[in-house]
Amino acid sequence: MATKTFKLNTGQDIPAIGLGTWQSEPGKVRTAVAEALKAGYRLIDCAYCYGNEEEVGQGLADAFAEGVVKREDVFVVSKVWATYTTRCELGLQKSLKSLGLDYVDLFLVHWPLLMNPEGNDDRFPKLPNGERDIIRSHNHVDTWKQMEKLLATGKTKAIGVSNYSKRYLEQLLPHATVVPAVNQIENHPALPQQEIVDLCKEKGIHIMAYSPLGSTGGPLFTAEPVVKVAEKHGVKPSAVLLSYHLPRGSTVLAKSVTPERIRENLNLIELDAEDMKLLNDYSDKLTKEGKLQRFVYPPFGVDFGFPDKS
Ligand SMILES: NC(=O)C1=CN([C@@H]2O[C@H](COP(=O)(O)OP(=O)(O)OC[C@H]3O[C@@H](n4cnc5c(N)ncnc54)[C@H](OP(=O)(O)O)[C@@H]3O)[C@@H](O)[C@H]2O)C=CC1
Numbered sequence: 001m002a003t004k005t006f007k008l009n010t011g012q013d014i015p016a017i018g019l020g021t022w023q024s025e026p027g028k029v030r031t032a033v034a035e036a037l038k039a040g041y042r043l044i045d046c047a048y049c050y051g052n053e054e055e056v057g058q059g060l061a062d063a064f065a066e067g068v069v070k071r072e073d074v075f076v077v078s079k080v081w082a083t084y085t086t087r088c089e090l091g092l093q094k095s096l097k098s099l100g101l102d103y104v105d106l107f108l109v110h111w112p113l114l115m116n117p118e119g120n121d122d123r124f125p126k127l128p129n130g131e132r133d134i135i136r137s138h139n140h141v142d143t144w145k146q147m148e149k150l151l152a153t154g155k156t157k158a159i160g161v162s163n164y165s166k167r168y169l170e171q172l173l174p175h176a177t178v179v180p181a182v183n184q185i186e187n188h189p190a191l192p193q194q195e196i197v198d199l200c201k202e203k204g205i206h207i208m209a210y211s212p213l214g215s216t217g218g219p220l221f222t223a224e225p226v227v228k229v230a231e232k233h234g235v236k237p238s239a240v241l242l243s244y245h246l247p248r249g250s251t252v253l254a255k256s257v258t259p260e261r262i263r264e265n266l267n268l269i270e271l272d273a274e275d276m277k278l279l280n281d282y283s284d285k286l287t288k289e290g291k292l293q294r295f296v297y298p299p300f301g302v303d304f305g306f307p308d309k310s
Pocket residue numbers: 019020021022023045046110162163184185209210211212213214215216217218238253254255256257258261262264265296
């Protein structure tokens with residue numbers, strides 16, 4: 001199902017699965033990207049914050065040079081990092097330079113906040129007490145206004161957000177001239193975030209699901225219903241966790257720098273109503289018991305409006 005796509009509110013097709021690159025070591029990610037494109041991936045998810053866009057760009061360049069894919073056949077995503085949310089065009093330009101591209105297909109606000117652009121580090125400025133140096137007076141709607149202007153530059157085909165809760169989307173949408181094409185959020189059976197998914201569906205915002213395996217090391221592989229569904233279909237738990245997003249109508253991002261895993265992660269399967277019920281019942285149970293699992297919540301010290309974190 002490597003070729004399955006969804007439609008964005010811009011009219012663009014977005015692949016159902018993409019390669020993630022967060023924490024992909026510079027020494028490995030070039031090969032990972034080139035291998036992924038050879039295997040059939042057509043979406044690569046990047047970010048300035050990951051500090052590896054140059055190597056990702058080399059992997060893309062390798063695949064272009066070998067005639068594996070053409071630029072227009074790959075959907076490249078990048079994100080404006082928190083120290084650039086008052087300088088979105090500069091943030092985009094820096095990513096493009098590292099990636100060696102003229103445009104990305106989608107540019108996202110990575111997190112809805114501003115970290116001090118004049119702080120003591122380009123990516124993670126800190127206060128003397130060790131906390132992140134955050135400019136709390138910044139309004140995330142102002143970042144979106146800058147993002148809207150990027151469309152006219154041709155440097156990105158679409159704009160969207162990431163890590164936006166329902167509360168933050170409700171603050172943004174009344175002021176948005178352009179409705180975000182995407183909201184990229186952590187999403188898996190242990191964190192269904194249904195209230196965000198439902199709102200996004202209603203507003204025509206496509207969900208990109210991140211950390212579908214539970215992030216580093218795949219802690220969700222042993223979740224009981226995931227194992228049960230995997231046994232029924234004779235596949236690995238990873239295939240169930242990735243395939244879960246297809247019937248939900250979402251794009252899923254799977255990170256790996258291991259060529260064999262990169263290839264196997266493309267083998268999405270069709271989960272039936274019984275499988276989805278089992279996984280949804282698991283989500284409901286965790287919700288009721290207050291045991292939802294959020295694996296990615298950086299120490300910003302900001303209330304982003306997620307109910308499990310408020
Ligand atoms: N917008 C945002 O704030 C965020 C965006 N993201 C995006 O989503 C992507 C995916 O999320 P991420 O948090 O990286 O985690 P994932 O849920 O994709 O899990 C990655 C981990 O699972 C391992 N793995 C991958 N495939 C398999 C497999 N078939 N069998 C066994 N282990 C496997 C990887 O190991 P190995 O690499 O060693 O093979 C790695 O340790 C990110 O890379 C990034 O692009 C992620 C977090 C936040």
